[in-house]
Amino acid sequence: MARPKNVKHIFVTGGVVSSLGKGILSASLGLLLKSRGLRVAIQKYDPYINVDPGTMSPYQHGEVYVTDDGAETDLDLGHYERFLDEPTSQASNLTMGRVYKSVLDKERQGDYLGGTVQVVPHVIDEIKDRMGELAKNGNLDILITEIGGTIGDIESLPFLEAMRQLKLDLGPRNVLNIHLTLVPYIKAACELKTKPTQHSVKMLLETGIQPDILVCRSELPLSKDIKNKVGHFCNVHELDVVGLSDCATIYDVPLMLLQEQLDIRVMKKLGVKKFSDPDLAYWREFTNKVRNPAEGEVTIAICGKYTEYPDAYKSILESFVHAGAANNVKVNIRLLRAEDAEENAGDIAEVMEGVHGLLVAPGFGDRGIEGKISFVQYARENNIPFLGICLGMQCASIEFARHVCGLTEANSTEFSKRCRQPVIDLMEHQKKVKEKGGTMRLGSYPCILKEGTKAHAAYGKFLINERHRHRYEFNNEYRRLFEENGMLFSGTSPNGDLVEIIEIRDHRWFVAVQFHPEYKSRVHSVHPIFKGFVAAAKEYHQGARQLTLERESPSFHVEHAGGEGERQF
Incomplete structure (x- = not known):
């Protein structure tokens, strides 16, 4: 032409x-x-x-x-x-x-x-x-x-x-x-x-x-x-x-x-x-699948610090549109303010009612961090599909360290400079950086995936390239302790020094990434992490719905304090 x-x-x-x-x-x-x-x-x-x-x-x-x-x-x-x-x-x-x-x-x-x-x-x-x-x-x-x-x-x-x-x-x-x-x-x-x-x-x-x-x-x-x-x-x-x-x-x-x-x-x-x-x-x-999904809908909760202004998570929201169409479901988004969990810790179960997956969003600073950690803990303990992005991955690491590994003072040096158990720490080359603009780990970097993990199953290959925007990393001194307690480091930098993806081995779908997968999701090519996460939420929702139907059937078993019995309706 x-x-x-x-x-x-x-x-x-x-x-x-x-x-x-x-x-x-x-x-x-x-x-x-x-x-x-x-x-x-x-x-x-x-x-x-x-x-x-x-x-x-x-x-x-x-x-x-x-x-x-x-x-x-x-x-x-x-x-x-x-x-x-x-x-x-x-x-x-x-x-x-x-x-x-x-x-x-x-x-x-x-x-x-x-x-x-x-x-x-x-x-x-x-x-x-x-x-x-x-x-x-x-x-x-x-x-x-x-x-x-x-x-x-x-x-x-x-x-x-x-x-x-x-x-x-x-x-x-x-x-x-x-x-x-x-x-x-x-x-x-x-x-x-x-x-x-x-x-x-x-x-x-x-x-x-x-x-x-x-x-x-x-x-x-x-x-x-x-x-x-x-x-x-x-x-x-x-x-x-x-x-x-x-x-x-x-x-x-x-x-x-x-x-x-x-x-x-x-x-x-x-x-x-x-x-x-x-x-x-x-x-x-694609637009037909967005407007008329054939297999129902799922609800994903996004816990973040800027949920009053959804444009702060624009690429994440659009990635869920893509992943919903790829899974033939509508993704309903429930925005959760991280500080609310700090002020009303007992309400987490209530706000998570009807949620089929939790995403803890990226961000900077210590505001709302304890709330994010509380939401991570709820998803982990209740076997709810979970995805953490950047700061969300770091919050997942801190939560796991505190409540699974017994490191009760675990934290990030971003939030506590004199932290005694810094499972998240400043990258070595960042310690002398004074200027803020354009000085983080920015842009595309390679990552090697471990076979047999959810990350490898999602991508279907061993070498990926993803975009980053952060200063802090997982502290390698704690890797062995995490692995002994059931954490998988399913993605690392090619030299093995930097942790890129973590998973919990025995969880339904618990994946957290240091990079930003939302930047690379397209209408033409849905990002594998979001596609896999929504698929897990869809499966979780279908399982919960099936359980409800079984409970509503004329006869089902329930456990009582005195033992198991059959209740008739």
Whole structure:
């Protein structure tokens, strides 16, 4: 198939309010274009001054997504990878902080020959250079760039100016702007209102940018009259006004945009003439399983420190959607606040009622740790399928040390610097690290699996590569004691020095990993750990349901204090 000579740039901006879904829109459009045989990459530009989100609170930023090459990035890169099944990298996420840092470093090095360093041209030129970086280095047809923030934000103006200049430099057939806005539905008037979109486009025009395509989020589908009205007042053809009404899941968005012919409009405007029919059979099959699982549902509890803000666990939540579809069940999520178990320890059995699997989530710091340990203990003692991720693995190690191995003072030096029994300790090379940002064990590392373990059964191979984000590790001084008490070290680094996966030998399904499997789960390839965990929860649920049915049958055996007897109904 003939390829376009130049890389085509698509910029996605947002207006009216934040959190409209620019990342989902970008990922969905990328999927549609890829399904037509085009080579696509997506990048995200964030207007905040932080160099990266690595030191930001989950309450402000949500999840920090980690790439194979160790970049701490925006959570939207997770959507890009999950939809396109293409890896992102350090070059895929640019912040204004990184732009200013680069400009200042060049000034210190004398690169500007004594000139006055200004936003125009120096900062703008730096952004333009970065905008083309993936296009230069990648074998691409289309490069989609999502601009973070909302039109009208002061901090995003340099990105918009760089985009305006790039369109002049490359020509209108090589650069296209898609503007995502909100068309709210006013229930009292039973009417969709277009005025917020008109004002948003007016603010975009003030920066010198005329949107080429408008995508309008709304509760209800847009009528032809509404599209015509929006197009008329925003100087956009009505065919270039695309409706995006609320969907049951984010995975329905590409199919809705396909129906709206967004990809066709994009390719026409960019002059892409050679493309295939969309190949989305696997996507339709997946979304059908998500909407209509044939084998019931299971409930998974997630115990964490940031459960008030689910975006902190975005990749974990999406991994359960993938694993649910792979097991043909719906996964219901019950979010549990770790501190609640510390304040009301006796309520754990009550909140775990009807739960078929427990995941203890990653995080940092000592807040809620004892609560997490209590939940781990409940799952271990009651033979409930368990998965621990990163800090969850460390909490599982501490719990096992205290309540199985008899190390009553076991802890992590992250929480207790003078801990007498540090089963979790700071990695040796981390002890002299002072800076916080980008200094952890980050990115993809290999792991060797032990045959005959649940981990090996899940993956079906001996060598895996998984992404990491942590400073503390399992203390090898305690390995023998753990093994003597029934713990399996089923995954280690190739040299055997670092513990990557632990399991309890006699438990139904108790697996904890030091890495982050959620970063590598895809619609196209469900992560084996999540798939195996949900399968274990499904089996546990079916076993519990069968037991209930047996108890409700006309005759069953129960144990009484005086011995076993038969009770008739």
